[in-house]
Amino acid sequence: MKGRARSLTVVGAVFAAAICVAGLAAVASAGSGSASARADATKATAKFRDLGVAEQAGYGLLKDKKGIACIAMDSMPAMGAMGVHYAKAALVGDGKLKVTTPEALVYQPVDGKLKLAAVEYVVIKSAWDAHHASAPSLFGQKFNFTPAGNRFGLPAYYSLHAWFFKSNPAGTFAMWNPKVSCK
C-alpha cells in the first residue's frame, strides 16, 4: 500500500511536470514562432535581391490595369508607395500561403535600379475561404482584405506585405511604405 501510494505520487509528479513542460513549450513557440518564421522567410528570399534570380524562379513584372508598374498611393502621397511588384501567378492562384514562398516580391526604384524592399503574400479570398474558417495570418499578423474592382483587376484577395529588406516607419507589415517613392 505504501509502495503503491509512492508510485502514484511519482506518476502524479511526472504528469504535472509534463504539463508544465508542455505549457512552456506552447508559450515558447507562440513567442519565438513569428521570429523564426521571419528568419526563414528572409533566408529563403534574400536571393531575390538579384532580379535575374527572381525572374528565373518564375516571378514576372506586374502592372495594374492602367499599365502602371510602380504602385504608389497617389491620392495620399504621405502614405508613400509599395514599389514595383514581381509576382508568380502559379502561387497567387494556389489558395495556399507559405512564409518561404511569397506570391510577390516588391522592389523599390533607386537610381534607375530595382532594390528588393519587401515580400508580399497574396491569396484569392474565395480560394482561401473554401478551406479556412477565418482570414489568413502570418508572423502573427492579420492580412489586409482588398475587394474585387481593385486596380489589379484581381478578384477579392487577402494580402500581407512584409518589409524585411527595407525599414518601414509605418510598420514592418504595413501596406504602404512612406520611405518608398515612385517619383
Ligand SMILES: [Cu+2]
Ligand atoms: Cu504590394
